Amino acid sequence: MVGFSGLGMDMGTLSRLSSAKTRSISPENFTGEKGRGGMAAEGTGAIHARELGRGWKISPSIDMEPGELRTLADIEGPGAIQQMWMVTNSQKWRSLILRIYWDGQEHPSVEVPLGDFFANGWGIYAHVSSLAVCVNPGRAFNCYWEMPFRERARITLENRDGEPCTVYYQFNYTLTEVPEDCAYFHAQFRRTNPLPYGEVYTILDGVQGRGHYVGTYMAWGVNNNGWWGEGEIKFYMDGDGEFPTICGTGTEDYFCGGYNFDPGSIDPRKPGGYTEYTTPYAGLPQIIRPDGLYNAQQRFGLYRWHIPDPIRFETDLQVTIQALGWRIEKNRRYLPLQDDIASVAYWYQTLPTAPFPALGSRDALDVI
Structure with a gap:
């Protein structure tokens, strides 16, 4: 079903058209809604864009306080998360807990410290170049595991550290029918x-x-x-x-x-x-x-x-x-x-x- 369902593509099916809709969630579009990116009037970049105004990188990231639990994405399906990119100014990656919930479940299906999820478990940067996970200079976490869902996808991040941190992220996903065998x-x-x-x-x-x-x-x-x-x-x-x-x-x-x-x-x-x-x-x-x-x-x-x-x-x-x-x-x-x-x-x-x-x-x- 690859390429026909819209869940993902490979080099052999990249030219095939699909009715799937492409969306993306980031601090510049917290909900991923169509035509609502870059609309922020305030955010972590507002002070730097004070002479440029709206649309000029006003909200590229979020600040998280000690102990804060933040919902980064809440998506109504059906669809699939196709790529995740995350960067943080903290290297206490064991104190940042990534969780993902599918279809309204009470318990997470993903619960992993941020660095370990991206194959960097020691709080020290290591370059990774693989199909499923890439970690690139400097400290850029990328994940390409395909993650289909039928009703809802919810991604949260918890800051367990005693210090605040800044988090950049972008989740690219598709809204499309999900085959029964996924x-x-x-x-x-x-x-x-x-x-x-x-x-x-x-x-x-x-x-x-x-x-x-x-x-x-x-x-x-x-x-x-x-x-x-x-x-x-x-x-x-x-x-x-x-x-x-x-x-x-x-x-x-x-x-x-x-x-x-x-x-x-x-x-x-x-x-x-x-x-x-x-x-x-x-x-x-x-x-x-x-x-x-x-x-x-x-x-x-x-x-x-x-x-x-x-x-x-x-x-x-x-x-x-x-x-x-x-x-x-x-x-x-x-x-x-x-x-x-x-x-x-x-x-x-x-x-x-x-x-x-x-x-x-x-x-x-x-x-x-």
Whole structure:
């Protein structure tokens, strides 16, 4: 239905006409109404346009006070959000909580700290160049996950920080009929710090309904010396018991890397060490290396999008990953790790959305 329904286009259907209507919400048009953009008489840019007047970038952004919860978009459907762009002057991205509600549901289908949603979980800018998420200089968050809805879409942002912040945003969407077989976009954040010894980290659990899993982002803080990425990711679906249907072979393997993300491990002619990469479907865009004085742990940001290979489920889904390294001894043994691990799971499913686990307090989410 791509191109015919108006939900989205690709290069092969870009020339096809559609009856879908294109709309956009930003601080210059809070409701996205036709012919009502750039009408503001006051806003964050008014002082700069004082000699130019209305229509000259009067309201490019919003200011949010500490503790404020703001509805950024409230759209009557049917339609689909096609692109989201957001920038903020704050880098306390774990204190800015993005939520999205579909079709009047009480519980959000998306509840994720702002940076983690855009594959930047550590409060430090990392360039990301992928099909689903792009993060561009300086600190510009872009999302291209297609998000169809039938009755209503509501997007909110909460400022949990103790300081005010300025937020720029633009949500591009279409108003069009939504095919019956389109599911609803979901994203859920989790964090365990530290992971108890011998326990497996849960990326996603409690999903009920039919759908498909489309992506993982992880902010992984390593609390030990040595290699940390031996753990296997596992997908339990549709009534699986002790053993999953899908079992990976290692953390770097799941994120489409290999051999410790280290080109020098197999080719001594290449520089050794962890190497950043960002590709359409997978990447290690962020490596925060200790400076020998204050930065005690290595920290990594990784993403894997299942766009050409979605993991489909009929009734239920659970996703886990092992935190596993090596013990330093002659006859090597695995070492269960006690790391600071946060994740975002991205998936589509039918409604209703089951309530998510409690997000945790501002302090519990803080990057320490």
